[in-house]
Amino acid sequence: MADSERPNTPLDRGVFHARSEIMNADGVRRALWRMSHEILEQNRGLSELVLVGLEVGGVHLARKLAENLLEIEKQNVPVGTLDVAFYRDDIGIRQVTPRNPTDMPFDLTSRIVVLVDDVLFTGRTIRAAMDAIVDFGRPAAVQLAVMIDRGHRELPIRPDYVGKNVPTRRDELVDVTENGVLLGVMKDAKL
Amino acid sequence: MIKNHILGIDDLGKSGIEDILALSDHFYEVNTRRIPKVPALRGKTIALLFYEDSTRTRLSFETASKRLSADSLNFSIGSSSVKKGESLRDTIETISAMGVDAIVVRHGSSGVPWLLQRWTDAAVINAGDGSHEHPTQALLDCYTIRKNLGELDGKRITIVGDIKHSRVARSNVKAFLALGASVTLVGPKTLMPFNTEDWGVETTDKFDSVIGDSDVLYMLRMQLERQQKSFVPSLREYAKEYGLSDRRAQSMKPESLIMHPGPMNRGVEISSNIKEHPKSVVNNQVANGVIVRMSALYYLLGSGSVTKLEGLNDE
Numbered sequence: 001m002a003d004s005e006r007p008n009t010p011l012d013r014g015v016f017h018a019r020s021e022i023m024n025a026d027g028v029r030r031a032l033w034r035m036s037h038e039i040l041e042q043n044r045g046l047s048e049l050v051l052v053g054l055e056v057g058g059v060h061l062a063r064k065l066a067e068n069l070l071e072i073e074k075q076n077v078p079v080g081t082l083d084v085a086f087y088r089d090d091i092g093i094r095q096v097t098p099r100n101p102t103d104m105p106f107d108l109t110s111r112i113v114v115l116v117d118d119v120l121f122t123g124r125t126i127r128a129a130m131d132a133i134v135d136f137g138r139p140a141a142v143q144l145a146v147m148i149d150r151g152h153r154e155l156p157i158r159p160d161y162v163g164k165n166v167p168t169r170r171d172e173l174v175d176v177t178e179n180g181v182l183l184g185v186m187k188d189a190k191l
Numbered sequence: 192m193i194k195n196h197i198l199g200i201d202d203l204g205k206s207g208i209e210d211i212l213a214l215s216d217h218f219y220e221v222n223t224r225r226i227p228k229v230p231a232l233r234g235k236t237i238a239l240l241f242y243e244d245s246t247r248t249r250l251s252f253e254t255a256s257k258r259l260s261a262d263s264l265n266f267s268i269g270s271s272s273v274k275k276g277e278s279l280r281d282t283i284e285t286i287s288a289m290g291v292d293a294i295v296v297r298h299g300s301s302g303v304p305w306l307l308q309r310w311t312d313a314a315v316i317n318a319g320d321g322s323h324e325h326p327t328q329a330l331l332d333c334y335t336i337r338k339n340l341g342e343l344d345g346k347r348i349t350i351v352g353d354i355k356h357s358r359v360a361r362s363n364v365k366a367f368l369a370l371g372a373s374v375t376l377v378g379p380k381t382l383m384p385f386n387t388e389d390w391g392v393e394t395t396d397k398f399d400s401v402i403g404d405s406d407v408l409y410m411l412r413m414q415l416e417r418q419q420k421s422f423v424p425s426l427r428e429y430a431k432e433y434g435l436s437d438r439r440a441q442s443m444k445p446e447s448l449i450m451h452p453g454p455m456n457r458g459v460e461i462s463s464n465i466k467e468h469p470k471s472v473v474n475n476q477v478a479n480g481v482i483v484r485m486s487a488l489y490y491l492l493g494s495g496s497v498t499k500l501e502g503l504n505d506e
Contacts, residue, residue, distance in 0.1 A: 102217070
C-alpha cells in the first residue's frame with residue numbers, strides 16, 4: 001500500500017505507511033449506524049444527549065453520528081468539539097500543540113456527554129478530555145464512543161461504544177477516515 | 192523544536208509569530224469560558240522581574256500565568272535587595288537557584304534580557320528593555336489587528352509619535368513587516384531615529400497626508416520620562432501637529448483602527464475622548480494582552496524542550 005501524509009499527524013512526525021486495511025468505507029459507515037442505534041438504546045432517547053468530538057480525529061465521527069441520530073429520531077443532537085492539548089499529562093515532556101480551537105457553545109451541566117474519538121489507545125487523551133469536560137459544567141454522565149479500540153491501555157478507561165476492536169503493536173498507528181481504517185507505521189520522522 | 196527565549200521579534204521570525212498567533216486563537220476560546228483556566232503549565236514557576244513601572248504588562252503576565260495554572264513570583268524592586276546594592280547578575284542567579292522555569296523581565300536599559308539569559312537556565316521573556324524591544328506588545332498588536340481586520344498582509348499601518356524612544360515602535364515595525372504589512376512612521380524629525388532607512392519603512396513628518404490611506408493609526412505615547420532634553424517646542428504644539436483629534440479621526444478610512452499601547456497622555460498624542468471612539472480598539476488590546484501572553488508562556492514552557500521520553504505515541 002502507498003505511503004501517505006496522515007492528515008491527523010503533524011508533518012514533522014513523518015509519513016504514514018499503511019500496511020493493511022482494517023475496515024473499508026462501507027465498514028465505517030455500518031459501524032457508525034450501529035453505534036448510533038446503541039447510543040439511542042442505551043440512553044432511551046436523545047433528550048439530554050450532547051456529542052463532543054475530540055480534535056482532530058473525533059470531530060468528523062461526532063458530526064456523522066449526529067447526522068445518523070437526526071435521521072433515526074428526527075431530533076437534533078448538539079455537537080461540540082474539544083481540543084484537549086492544554087489538559088494533557090505530557091506537556092513539557094514533548095511538544096504538545098493544540099490543533100483547532102475548542103467549540104463548546106453550551107453548558108454541560110446535567111447533560112449526558114458522549115465523547116467521540118477515532119482511536120482509543122493508552123486512554124490518556126480521554127483522561128485529559130474528562131478533566132476538560134468538567135470545566136464546562138457537571139454532566140449527568142460521560143460516555144465514550146470510539147471507532148477503533150486498539151488496546152495498550154495505561155489508565156482504567158473503557159469505551160461504551162466501539163466500531164471495532166483491533167489488536168495492534170505499540171509502534172503501529174491506526175488511521176481512521178470516512179474512507180476506511182488503515183493500520184501502518186510512521187516513517188521518516190523529522191524529530 | 193526547542194524554543195528557549197522570546198527576546199526580540201527577530202528571534203521569533205515569521206513562523207514563530209504565526210505559531211503564537213495560532214495558539215492565541217485557542218487561548219481566546221479559553222478566556223470565553225465560565226472557568227477561564229487550564230492546567231497546561233501546572234507545576235511551572237514564572238518570576239516577574241520589573242525593574243521599571245508597569246500596569247498592563249505586569250498584570251497581564253500575572254493573569255496569564257494564573258490562567259495557565261503556573262505559579263508566579265512577583266519581584267518588586269522597591270522591597271528587594273536591589274535596594275541594598277545587589278547586582279543584576281546576583282539577583283538573577285538567586286532567583287534561578289530557587290528553581291524558576293521562566294523569567295519575565297522589564298528593565299530600563301536596552302539589552303538586559305540578552306545579558307540575563309546567559310546567567311540562567313530559565314526561559315527568558317523580554318517585557319520591555321529600554322528603548323529597544325517589547326516583543327509581546329508587538330504580538331498582541333498583531334493579534335488585535337488580525338482579529339479586527341483579518342490578515343496583516345497588504346495592510347497599511349501608520350505609527351505616529353515618539354519613535355525615537357519607543358521600544359513598542361521597534362518591535363511592532365519588525366512584526367508588522369514580517370507579516371507582510373507596510374509601515375509608515377510619522378513624527379517630528381527630532382523624534383525620529385537616525386537609521387530608519389534600514390528599517391524598510393516610509394517616514395514623513397506630515398501626519399495629515401497619510402491618515403486617509405491607513406488601515407491602522409498606531410499612536411505612541413510621548414515618553415516624557417526618557418526625554419532628557421526637549422525634542423519638541425511644546426506639548427501643545429506637538430498635540431496640534433501629531434495628536435489624534437476628533438477632526439483627524441473623521442478623515443480615517445471606514446474599516447480602520449485606532450490603537451495605543453497605553454498608558455495614554457490624554458490631550459497630548461490622543462485627544463481625550465478618542466479611547467471611546469468606535470474605531471478605537473485600545474481596550475481590546477489590553478484584553479488580548481492576557482491571551483497573547485498565555486500563548487508566549489505556553490510557546491516556551493509547553494514546547495517540550497525539557498526531555499524526550501521514548502515510546503510516546505500520538506493517540
